[in-house]
Amino acid sequence: MxxxxxxxxxxxxxxxxxxxxxxxxxxxxxxxxxxxxxxxxxxxxxxxxxxxxxxxxxxxxxxxxxxxxxxxxxxxxxxxxxxxxxxxxxxxxxxxxxxxxxxxxxxxxxxxxxxxxxxxxxxxxxxxxxxxxxxxxxxRPVLPEVPGIDLPQVHTSDTVMRLEELPRRVVVVGGGYIGAEFAHVFSSLGAKVTQVNRSHRILRYHDPEIAERFAREASRQWKLEMGWTLTGVEPAADGEAAVSATFCDPEDPEQTMRLPADVVLVATGxxxxxxxxxxxxxxxxxxxxxxxxxxxxxxxxxxxxxxxxxxxxxxxxxxxxxxxxxxxxxxxxxxxxxHPEDLRATDHRFVPSAVFTSPQIASVGMTQEEAEDWALEHGTEVTVKVQEYGATAYGWAMEDRTGLCKVIAEKGTGRLLGAHLIGEEASVLIQPLVQAMSFGLDAGSMARGQYWIHPALSEVVENALLGLEVPEHSPLDAAALAGRR
CATH class of the missing domain: 3.50.50.60 (FAD/NAD(P)-binding domain)
Known part of the structure; x- marks a missing residue:
């Protein structure tokens, strides 16, 4: 040994x-x-x-x-x-x-x-x-145990990026971030994409308003089928496509759907x-x-x-x-x-995430529903502001009809509880909100305690903060507030 x-x-x-x-x-x-x-x-x-x-x-x-x-x-x-x-x-x-x-x-x-x-x-x-x-x-990727899952045309995110050619038809199975990103990639590069999700809500771990906005925009770019479960993949009989993917309604298995594809991407977790x-x-x-x-x-x-x-x-x-x-x-x-005598802990309080799809999505902290439950438990109130990209000057320049920034805070203190964005460069715009949450900067102080470049897209974050019902300046004790979480 x-x-x-x-x-x-x-x-x-x-x-x-x-x-x-x-x-x-x-x-x-x-x-x-x-x-x-x-x-x-x-x-x-x-x-x-x-x-x-x-x-x-x-x-x-x-x-x-x-x-x-x-x-x-x-x-x-x-x-x-x-x-x-x-x-x-x-x-x-x-x-x-x-x-x-x-x-x-x-x-x-x-x-x-x-x-x-x-x-x-x-x-x-x-x-x-x-x-x-x-x-x-x-x-590692999860694969459902269905007939044909081992066919060479069936891929996961581990293998699909090394395809020899851009497929004509792609069926994406799954409504999470991996499915959303690859649906964008293949659709935008010219493939005919159908994304199929088992539930009737896509991106189910995101704030519902963001998920609903994304579903609307995604369905304009590729075909989005909700409420279907993959039951099998088999070689196509007509020769127009490589395989045929079969789905059923989980609530009514007699209802089925068959989709032709050159590639089936399984992105189910x-x-x-x-x-x-x-x-x-x-x-x-x-x-x-x-x-x-x-x-x-x-x-x-x-x-x-x-x-x-x-x-x-x-x-x-x-x-x-x-x-x-x-x-x-x-x-x-x-x-x-x-240093076993000086052990440190990992700070998992404010973990941000982003989905690099079309449009981009970014999130940190609580959803509105989670924040309202938290407020009820702690005997306090929350305030929420949704700021559309298109209501800012740079949003006008972009003629943006999609993006929004949603911020959630504790009303009495201005403590930021969550932030959710969908739109251009959402993964970048969320970073100052992550910083504020991590270092205990309240929404009022963040909005008025610094310059915001005009007319940069970051004004969507500024305006969202200004729309919250919070004190204009309310310095917070970050350590004490962290203990309340």
């Missing part, structure tokens, strides 16, 4: 733990997949490298209403793909070779499973153990890899949703108590499944491994 000071399972955010502070430790990085993890290889980065040109293509098609005679003359899918992965694959390979070159690091390019506390067995049968183990093994690791065999607690149980210090739990020498971060233990959260958790683990 090979013994190390530290074993890191996963080469995504877990890989970032190693700095010069770890040079004196004997370390193993274990990953049987592609080095660099989900974000680099099949997630955040390549999807946005597709989403940006897709947005340019969408703007070209819509420029006519601004008096610009633009058109989309064509799309070089293969050139786009090769540009994206020519860069990404080189980074992945370079990261792997760099880690292999370090004298204190052993890279194990195999799958592993727990066989006991801090003890692992590789796929080839080698036994590994360490004083400290970091579990950062990520997640991701599953933490706790089962692949056999985390239970390592004595670790696994939650009902499959996540590895951790405390605020990122210590993995065993029997409800911190397991000695085991830490976890990222998709395998976090419900957020966001790279910026995994990075924050990695920084916590990075510190705590070396």
């Amino acid at each position: 090979r013994t190390f000071d530290l074993i890191i399972i996963g080469s995504g955010s877990g890989n970032s733990i190693l700095t010069e502070d770890y040079e004196g430790l004997d370390v193993a990085i274990v990953d049987g997949g592609t080095f660099g993890g989900t974000c680099l290889n099949v997630g955040c980065i390549p999807t946005k490298m597709y989403a940006y040109p897709a947005t340019l293509a969408r703007h070209a098609v819509e420029a006519g209403r601004l008096g610009v005679d633009a058109q989309l003359a064509g799309v070089d899918w293969r050139g786009m793909r090769d540009r994206i992965f020519g860069r990404i694959d080189a980074i992945s390979h370079g990261g792997l070779e760099y880690r292999k070159s370090l004298p204190n690091v052993t890279v194990v390019e195999e799958r592993v499973r727990f066989t006991g506390p801090r003890t692992l067995r590789t796929a080839s049968g080698d036994e590994l153990t360490a004083r400290q183990v970091v579990v950062a093994a990520g997640s 991701r599953r933490p890899n706790t089962d692949v690791l056999d985390a239970a065999a390592g004595g670790l607690d696994v939650r009902e949703d499959g996540l590895l149980a951790v405390d605020e210090q990122q210590r993995a739990l065993s029997g409800g108590r911190p397991a000695e020498g085991v830490w976890a971060l990222g998709d395998i233990s976090s419900p957020y499944q966001l790279k910026h959260v995994a990075n924050a958790e990695a920084r916590t683990v990075q510190h705590n491994l070396l």
Whole structure:
């Protein structure tokens, strides 16, 4: 059995733990997949490298209403793909070779499973153990168990970006952020897209007003079918398409729908890899949703108590499944491994997220419904303001008919509780609101305590804040307010 000071399972955010502070430790990085993890290889980065040109293509098609005679003359899918992965694959390979070159690091390019506390067995049968183990093994796409799911025309987000050609017809199964982003990419680049969702609400974890606005805009760009469940995929009989995807109404299974497609993208969620690791065999607690149980210090739990020498971060233990959260958790683990006498916790209070679809969506904090429930519980009131992009000067320049900024605050103090945007650069516009929430800046002070560039699009945030029924200036004790959450 090979013994190390530290074993890191996963080469995504877990890989970032190693700095010069770890040079004196004997370390193993274990990953049987592609080095660099989900974000680099099949997630955040390549999807946005597709989403940006897709947005340019969408703007070209819509420029006519601004008096610009633009058109989309064509799309070089293969050139786009090769540009994206020519860069990404080189980074992945370079990261792997760099880690292999370090004298204190052993890279194990195999799958592993727990066989006991801090003890692992590789796929080839080698036994590994360490004083400290970091579990950062990520997640994988969920596939429904239906006939034809293994056909070569059926893809997940892990594989669909490496297609040889832009498909003519794409069926996207799923109404979450992955489905919304890929529906935008394929539709804007010229494919005929049908997005199918099981429930009658798309983006169900977002504020209902945002989800409703997105459903309206999405249905103008691609076909949106709600209330259907995938029942199977089979080779198409007519030769016009590669396959045919069949759906039924979950409330009335006799009602069916058949859609021809060249590609079926299944985007029905991701599953933490706790089962692949056999985390239970390592004595670790696994939650009902499959996540590895951790405390605020990122210590993995065993029997409800911190397991000695085991830490976890990222998709395998976090419900957020966001790279910026995994990075924050990695920084916590990075510190705590070396400073057991001074453990730090990860701040998960105000986690923002964005959906790079058309139009863009961004969110942080409570939805309006959650805030109203919170206010009822705490005996206080909330105030809500919805500011349309089109009511600001830059919104006029854009002739915007889509975007909005929704802010939610506690009425008496101006404490920001949530913010939700849909529209151009929503992922950028939300950042000052995230900052205000994180550092305890109330809405009134934020709106009037600084200059807002006129006529920048950021005025939509300013005007939303000014529309709240809050004191003009109400300095808050951030620590005290955090305790109320």
